[in-house]
């Protein structure tokens with residue numbers, strides 16, 4: 001399994017201090033495509049990546065950079081379907097005390113997955129009535145993006 005340390009070997013210029021990488025190795029591959037994009041862009045980098053409510057959240061510099069919006073939402077969605085422990089296909093789960101996490105069956109500690117309908121879709125809403133929808137297909141792991149024409153600036 002690819003580890004966070006591997007990311008520091010491959011993308012040192014776009015990564016923050018190690019203690020701003022607050023997630024487990026299973027999500028390394030979820031984050032990697034964004035790091036590749038940041039490296040190619042050249043003038044942007046990751047400020048923080050963390051687990052929150054069972055999904056990966058990232059902060060970038062410059063903040064809210066529209067160029068990376070799709071990648072940021074896609075990784076957030078993919079993380080819900082990737083075991084944070086081992087990187088295998090997983091599902092979003094919620095313990096009885098409300099704690100949410102993404103895990104495969106093996107790392108689920110017996111917690112049942114949430115219904116697919118609760119986790120496979122993210123709707124992004126911007127200013128001026130702009131929106132975009134990201135939908136995860138659990139069969140092939142692809143994310144379909146839909147948004148109104150003329151959304152790009």
Ligand SMILES: [Zn+2]
Nearest residue numbers: 083086104107
């Ligand atoms: Zn696992």
